[in-house]
Amino acid sequence: MATETTEAAGVCVDAGGSALGMPQLCADWMPNQIFWLIITLAAIYFVMSRIALPRIGAVLAERSGTITNDIAAAEELKNKAAEAEAAYENALVDARAEAQKIVAEAKAEIQAELDVELQKADAEIAAKTAESEKAIAEIRDGAVKSVAEVAKDTAKELVSVMGGSADAKTITAAVNARMKG
Amino acid sequence: MATEDKAEGGLVFHPLDQFIVKPFFGDGPVQWYTVTNVTIWMGISLLAIVGVFVLGSRGRAIVPSRIQSIGELIYGFIYKMVEDVTGKDGVKYFPYIMTLFLFILFANYLALIPMSYSPTSMIAVTAVLGFGVFICVTILGFVKNGASFLSLFWMSDAPAILRPIIAVIEVISYFVRPVSHSIRLAGNIMAGHAVLKVFAGFAALTLVSPVAIFGIVAIYGLEVLVAGIQAYVFTILTCVYLKDALHPHH
Numbered sequence: 001m002a003t004e005t006t007e008a009a010g011v012c013v014d015a016g017g018s019a020l021g022m023p024q025l026c027a028d029w030m031p032n033q034i035f036w037l038i039i040t041l042a043a044i045y046f047v048m049s050r051i052a053l054p055r056i057g058a059v060l061a062e063r064s065g066t067i068t069n070d071i072a073a074a075e076e077l078k079n080k081a082a083e084a085e086a087a088y089e090n091a092l093v094d095a096r097a098e099a100q101k102i103v104a105e106a107k108a109e110i111q112a113e114l115d116v117e118l119q120k121a122d123a124e125i126a127a128k129t130a131e132s133e134k135a136i137a138e139i140r141d142g143a144v145k146s147v148a149e150v151a152k153d154t155a156k157e158l159v160s161v162m163g164g165s166a167d168a169k170t171i172t173a174a175v176n177a178r179m180k181g
Numbered sequence: 182m183a184t185e186d187k188a189e190g191g192l193v194f195h196p197l198d199q200f201i202v203k204p205f206f207g208d209g210p211v212q213w214y215t216v217t218n219v220t221i222w223m224g225i226s227l228l229a230i231v232g233v234f235v236l237g238s239r240g241r242a243i244v245p246s247r248i249q250s251i252g253e254l255i256y257g258f259i260y261k262m263v264e265d266v267t268g269k270d271g272v273k274y275f276p277y278i279m280t281l282f283l284f285i286l287f288a289n290y291l292a293l294i295p296m297s298y299s300p301t302s303m304i305a306v307t308a309v310l311g312f313g314v315f316i317c318v319t320i321l322g323f324v325k326n327g328a329s330f331l332s333l334f335w336m337s338d339a340p341a342i343l344r345p346i347i348a349v350i351e352v353i354s355y356f357v358r359p360v361s362h363s364i365r366l367a368g369n370i371m372a373g374h375a376v377l378k379v380f381a382g383f384a385a386l387t388l389v390s391p392v393a394i395f396g397i398v399a400i401y402g403l404e405v406l407v408a409g410i411q412a413y414v415f416t417i418l419t420c421v422y423l424k425d426a427l428h429p430h431h
Contacts, residue, residue, distance in 0.1 A: 013201060023200035023303075024371065030305040031213035032202060032220075037306050040223040044230055044284055049276040052234035055241060056256045063243050 144179075151175045196378035200302060200371065219306075222298040226287040234283075255283070259416065266420035271427055277317075278423070281310060282416040289370060289408035293401070301411075302371035304363065311363030314419050322426035333429035362418055369411050373404040 012026035013019060023029065155171050205216050233255075237248030245253055259282050263275045285301055292299030300306050322330040334351040336344055377400050383393035 017198075017201075018195045019197045019201050023197055023202065024367065025304065026202070029202040029211050029217075032211050032215055032217055033300065033303050033305040034309050035213045036217070036220040036223050037300070037309050040227050041280060041284060043227050045276065045280040047227075047231055047235060048280055048283070052238060052252070053256065053276055053279065055238050056234070056253055059238065059241050059243070059245070059249075060253060060257070066243055 148175060148179055151179065194379060194382045196375040196382070199298070199374060199378060202303075218298045219300050219303065222291060223288070223300050226284060226291055226300070229287050229291065230283050255286075262417060263420055263423075266417065267424040267427060271420070271423055274423060278416060278419055281314070281419060282412055285310070285366065285415050286409065286412035289412055290405075292370065292374065293404055293408060299370050299374055302367055302374060304367045307363035307367040308359075310366070310415070311359040314362065314422060315359035318419075318422045318426045321423070322429060325427060326429055330426070330429045333425055358418075358422065362415065366411050366415050369407050373400065373407055376400050377404065 012021065012023060012028060020026075152168075152172055152175050155175055156168065159165070159171065202211055202217050202219055204211060205218055205221050209215070211217055233248055234252045237246070237252050240246055240249060242249060256279070259279050260272070260275055263271055263278055267274070288299065288301045291297055292301065322333070334348045334355065336347045336351070339347050377397060380393045380396040380400060384390045384397065386393070
């Protein structure tokens, strides 16, 4: 091929510079394309396998590693948050129970105190009532006696006024019988 | 590249002139070592790949820059494809498949720049890619599995009478693989660019130029799709062939 010396335009080209047939099938041009294709492919392969692909692979691996780590960290934080929330809930429940206990205790204490006070008050009231009743009974007794006396005196006076004489004994007996009746 | 209008009167189409290989510096015959337009555009693909994957990922950032995330996206896409199709043990061939994918992808897309050259439209280029995959995969199959690699062609779950016939068909289809593998890519790219050129030729006619220009836009959009899809198809077929080599038993 190299030795074929035609005009400057080349082998598969006519005098006007147009292609004779399909340039794809021009055998004289093929070694050139094949040679340069192999050079190009070797260069691309070299650049890819030595530089570009390991680098991009490393970047992708690093990125997926970072993402995985971040997701794991987020998961951990989420768990922590859930834990904290659970602890908070627990504390809340405990506090509520405590509060209820305290309330119940206080209630019981107050109730006990109240009961004692009430009993005391009841006893006092009872004592006062008894005293008063005694006093009233005394007063009543006093009153009844006075009434009887007054009645006797009055009856004696009445009898003497009306001209009768009456002994004190009879009058007293009569008045007593009346008063009982 | 550009169609020269020689005659005023008639339309002159040279849709294939864009594929002519010529020395980039000066004139002269195309030797095997000559720096040609093919060489230049392959070099530009290489530089673009280096730009995206080496310069773009220079920061090694956990939060990627825009270019770095493009590189990571392509890396993840191809890595997952290799892993899904060939399995875990195919992952060590990932750099080779990545190289193929990137070369085809970048060459395809850079070829869509006006006045550019499309190395992947050349049969010689895609044949090297296709047959390279074929030969590597076949050798790998025999090295990994020994003679049991041939069980790829022997359908043990087919009826006994059909097995030899299926084996013949399987062998033929196995040897057609590299041809279809390479011609699919070159044919798609070449056809697309040639059609663009034909529409461009029609654009010189005042009467139909609006239609022609609309056609160019439409075909260009299609070619943007084709450029990506063909790179994808080539790569996934490579993965499938690799899977056959690693696990020939169905």
